[in-house]
Amino acid sequence: MALNNSSNGAAANGKYAAEAHNLNIYYGGFQAVRDINLSIERQKITALIGPSGCGKSTVLRAFNRMNDLIPIARTEGNVLFHGKNIYDADVDAVEVRRRVGMVFQKPNPFPKSIYENISWGAKINGYKGNMDDLVEDALRSAALWDEVKDKLKQSGYSLSGGQQQRLCIARAIAIKPDIILMDEPCSALDPIATLRIEELMKELVERYTIIIVTHNMQQAARVSDYTAFFTVTPDRTGYLEEFGVTKQMFTSPASKVTEDYITGRFG
């Protein structure tokens, strides 16, 4: 069965782009996260924060089945995408990833030209439109067009770190996903480049749903609409401690643990 895109499935599931229900993820015998229930609102930025090892990246990668790449990883529970559980046996992970794009912690353009970096994803997904237009469109959306329009044939690695990350965002946008997952996209960047990415995220959220993992609480406070705070049990299993509107969580957190973390008392 095919997953529906938001554009043709319309308001198939109303308000939420994706929902995790009772998500448990194990690495071999080790339980990484426990009983995660999380609803991601459409065209909002949801930030996942928490101390190291709390499983926030694992949860993020559960939304496009990237955890499948780790042979010992095992996922229980559901992740609903337009009402369809992406872990159902009849769903192909390849199709999930086509709908849920991803931007990684370290900029990872392909060792190919800037143009090919964008076009390759479109090509393998059967894009039949005008490739030049798509490339320009994606690069404009990623606020990179003006900087690279004269050197599309150059290697993606000729760009600076911040530009490379925006190229990766452009690459993700080019295949028109519903959701963009960002795994600490700014941790390898300097403050100015970070700021540009944050501005870009704010532009993108008008068209896309964004889930971002970040270590930087200011960043979460600055850009996100919702925040999910994860923490760990003593046996190092992560769980969702608190989830809510960002402003509220940063001003008056419901949980003591959240407050301690946000105010810098641990983590």
Add this chain to the structure above:
Amino acid sequence: MARDLRSNGAYPEGSSYASFVRKRRRTGTFFRTLFLLATVLGIVILAVLILDVANSAFGYVAVQNRVDPERLIDSYFKQQMLSMPRTVTGEDDVALAEGVAARPGAIGFFGYGYYQDRADALRGLAIDGVAPAAQNAADGGYLLARPLFLYTSQSILRSQPQVSAFVNFYLNNAADVAEEVGYIRASQADLADSLALWERAAGLTASTADTLFPASGDIHIAGSSTVQPITRRMAERFQAELPYSGQITIDGGGTLAGFERLCRARDIDLADASRAMERPDAAVCRNNRIEPLAFQVATDAVTVVASQQNEFLTGVTREQLRQIFIGAERWSEVDPSWPNTPILRFIPGEASGTLDFFVAQVFGDSLEELPKEHLLAILSANISAGRLRALNAEQALVERTQEEIYELVVSEVVRPNVVESWSFTESLFNKAEIEAEVATIPNAVLEFKAWLNWDFVTSPQSSNPTLAGIRTAILGSLFVTLIAFLVAVPLGVGAATYLEEYSKGTKLDGIIETNINNLAGVPSIIYGLLGLAVFVRFFGQLTSGVAFGAADPSTANGRTILSAGLTLGLLILPLVIINGREAIRAVPKAFREAALGLGATKWQATWTHVLPNAMPGILTGVILAVSRAFGETAPLIVVGVSTFIVVDPSGPFSKFTTLPVQIYQWTSRPQEEFQRLAAAAILVLLFLLITLNATAIFLRNRLKRDY
């Protein structure tokens, strides 16, 4: 509460810290020097090895031809001349002169003196525009002019003053006497050279020559009957004009007999000679510790004559002479303007030195330039009928090129044979010793030989080291390596990709992995046994080509290039897999994640991103593997490589040999010449390997530059 680490002496400070740093630096310097020395040592050892091999591959050789190629040509043309129709032969030159004089359609040749005697009835023909006149003969312009010599040795001149005196007298009067008895005088320069040689050898000058008189003691002379008239007249005058009281005996016997008696029997003091001493004669002298001295005393001109009654012959070219005496039946065949009448030939007989001389001068080409039909005739005249049939069966002789026939004549008839060889350093530093040694080998010539030369690379194997080459082996090596490459690279890269990208780490995958790692350590001979059992024996029908109808009955036992290539392919497969896995593993995980994150399938990510990025590393492994296959010997010997084969491989079902096997086979032979061939082949092997690797490294770097 933390302790103050600065105050309690836990870390060295001040001067003790400085010496501590120095000590650490010394350790660093020690290891750096050690590694540098190891590197230098490695390079030096490699250089010494290569130099040692190269040293064996170049140097002097003593070559002995079983048959002298010049004599081969001369005797062939001599027989041709003698067998022509309407050819009168005779030892009596006077009779020949009369025969030509009486017939207008006749031609003949003999000594200048006999022509002078009948100049009234005979016309001496110019050759290539040079007339047979005394002046032309003396200055060397006339084709058939030949110097006449007197031979002796320095020890004879020094120990027997009467001989020394006679030679001095001879040289001073040679010009006059030569003309007196009907010969042409030697040139002033030649006579002056001869006198200077006498002065050096006798240790005297023109003015001190008188001290030799009064002379006594006998003088014994023998040799060429052509020179004899001059010597005889000289002896008469010497005895009459100078204070000499002894006997002079003069024998004939021919030039060769004179040399033999001078050097071997040592019973004469002087030898008359109508030709210069040749290599075999000189060797006889040196073996008997006699250093021969040659004095030119006069010149003879063999004269080609026609009758005065002949109306069309005034001069001929060398080419026309060839046609007149061999081949042409009628004058008009030689020159259309000449009459259509038969050619009558009057030539000296078979035993005559004049005939030999004529043949050598007129037909004396090098074997290499001889036309094909002559080479064929020489070949068939000098090898057995059975051998001729065998050669014809290989490929019809008439269809072969002149070059191929020439090579056959060399290998079948001339049969040059290296009897002794020396390394480059020996050739450089012991030249005198080597020359002395070669002088003791009959018929041997000293040559500088590069064992590594183009002929060596392009000739097939041979049991004669002079003719042996490695073409078959090079082709075999390239063919086998190509098959090994075609087998191992796709399989190996495929297996590496599976194990790295697709393997789920199941038990089966673990077993496969362990097996591959162990296979890389299996001795190569075991692969040979495997190849023998599987490819040669079990799949013999396939590997010999019988199953495809491509079988050659001689190779239908499976010992083919295909079997060897498959065996070597298996041998290098683990190398390709292990290196391929390393290369694939080294591709950053980020590329895979990026591709998969875009909705690529595993295969798309692998094909478009993983393999291209792993390619330089995979190529490195392939280079190592192919070099290994190229240099492998042991498994091929087990699989059944041919150690002696002269036919180039024609396809995967051919018998074959490879370069390392060829080297192995040569080094195991006792003759030194094969060791030198092996050295040359090693250089070729190294060169090929370096070229192969350089190409692959170049390719690898180009691939690397692309991203």
